[in-house]
Amino acid sequence: MSDLTEARLRTLEKRLADRETELQARVRAYKEQAAERPSAQGPNVEDTGEDGEERFRSGIEHVELMRDQEELADIAEARARIADGRYGGCVDCGQAISFERLSAQPTAKRCIKDQEAWEKKHGSSLRYTA
Secondary structure, eight states, X not given: OOOOOXXXXXXXHHHHHXXXXXXXXXXXXXXXXXXXXXXXXXXXXXXXXXXXXXXXHHHHHHHHHHHHHHHHHHHHHHHXXXXXXXXXXXXXXXXXXXXXXXXXXXXXXXXXXXXXXXXHHHOOOOOOOO
């Protein structure tokens, strides 16, 4: 699989843990803000423009929440790969993922070549349409 040293692996684990903490705080804050928003309290007497702006803002925040939750799931998957010894190996071809790539993207599960192919085939999944 990978030629990650124990020290490098611990560094990457710490980065995963720090990012997870950051994302969990953002998700919590978003949910608290959403619950306090006037639109969550029931019908509101806003004009059409204000209503549209609120819906657009809520939509963007929802997409950001989905992105953060997806990244949290990626972190959990990376931790599972660490636990079973598969971390650092491409899930498609089995070749080692470089430490430089893992440093830039600790949740990476594919080598660059296979990630590019996956992105061409699947595109982006998070979109917002008003």
